[in-house]
Amino acid sequence: MVNVSEHDLVPDHSVLDDPERVEEVLEEYNVKKTDLPKITRTDPALPDEAEIGDVVRIERDSRTTDHAVIYRLVVE
Numbered sequence: 516m517v518n519v520s521e522h523d524l525v526p527d528h529s530v531l532d533d534p535e536r537v538e539e540v541l542e543e544y545n546v547k548k549t550d551l552p553k554i555t556r557t558d559p560a561l562p563d564e565a566e567i568g569d570v571v572r573i574e575r576d577s578r579t580t581d582h583a584v585i586y587r588l589v590v591e
Contacts, residue, residue: 519559526575530565531586537570540586554587565589 519525531537541548548570556567565571569589577583 531570551588
């Protein structure tokens with residue numbers, strides 16, 4: 516079976532495990548955790564340690580900014 520998360524076209528996904536860092540992100544964007552875009556726990560790109568309720572940082576290439584960072588909330 517192929518590990519999708521290791522494919523070149525899948526952006527880096529990492530779990531924000533520091534609660535203070537999560538709070539900084541939420542304050543920066545002036546949102547609540549539940550306002551973040553969602554990603555399902557079964558998404559093959561997620562790291563194995565991701566659990567429901569975690570915030571995931573996704574870093575991808577961008578044509579306009581060269582490097583884009585987005586955050587998603589892991590849901591069921």
